[in-house]
Amino acid sequence: MGQIDLFSLQQTYNQQRILLCFNGPLTQSLIEEIGHALRNYMEREHATPSSAMDVFGAYIELTQNIRHYAARKGWDASAAAAAATVVIARDTEGRYVVSAGNILEAADGPALETRVNALAAMDKVQLKAQYKEQLRKPREEGATTGAGLGLIDLARKAAEPLSCSLRTLDDGRAFFSLRVVM
Structure with a gap:
C-alpha cells in the first residue's frame, strides 16, 4: 500500500463537514472512548445539552446495535x-x-431495511404510538434481539426521517448503513 494522501482525505472530510469518523472493529472500550471524545467535542462546540444528548444517544444506539449483531452472529470482535x-x-x-x-x-x-423504511414513513404521532405499543409488548424470555425501542426512539428524536441503504456484497453478506439527522 502506498502512502495515504492525508491532505485529500482532510479536504474530503472538510467538504462533507465530518467531525468524527471511525472505521474498524468496534469493542465496548472503543465505543466508550469515541463517545468520550464526541462529548468533549460537543462541549467545545457549545452544543445545547439536549442536542449533545441526542447525538450521543444516537451514536451509542447505532454502535451498540452493530456490536450486538456481531456478537449474536458469533463473529470475533x-x-x-x-x-x-x-x-x-x-x-x-x-x-x-x-x-x-x-x-x-x-x-x-x-x-x-423494511423496518427502517416503515419508521421513516411515520409521523411523530405515529412514532409515539409505535413506541408505546412496543413498550407494552411482552419480551420473549431468552430473546436474542432487543425490543426495538432504540430504533423507534431514534426515529422519534430525529429531525427528519431515518434513511438507510443496503448494498449486497459478493460473499453472501451485505453492508447496511443508517443515517440519523439530529
Whole structure:
C-alpha cells in the first residue's frame, strides 16, 4: 500500500463537514472512548445539552446495535465482519448527522431495511404510538434481539426521517448503513 494522501482525505472530510469518523472493529472500550471524545467535542462546540444528548444517544444506539449483531452472529470482535464505519458530521443547516454502517448476513438486510423504511414513513404521532405499543409488548424470555425501542426512539428524536441503504456484497453478506439527522 502506498502512502495515504492525508491532505485529500482532510479536504474530503472538510467538504462533507465530518467531525468524527471511525472505521474498524468496534469493542465496548472503543465505543466508550469515541463517545468520550464526541462529548468533549460537543462541549467545545457549545452544543445545547439536549442536542449533545441526542447525538450521543444516537451514536451509542447505532454502535451498540452493530456490536450486538456481531456478537449474536458469533463473529470475533476483531474480525473484519465485526467492523463498522461510524461518521458524525454537520449538514448545511448545522444539524448533526450520525451515520453508521456494518456488514451483515445478506438474508438479514431486507427485514432491517423494511423496518427502517416503515419508521421513516411515520409521523411523530405515529412514532409515539409505535413506541408505546412496543413498550407494552411482552419480551420473549431468552430473546436474542432487543425490543426495538432504540430504533423507534431514534426515529422519534430525529429531525427528519431515518434513511438507510443496503448494498449486497459478493460473499453472501451485505453492508447496511443508517443515517440519523439530529
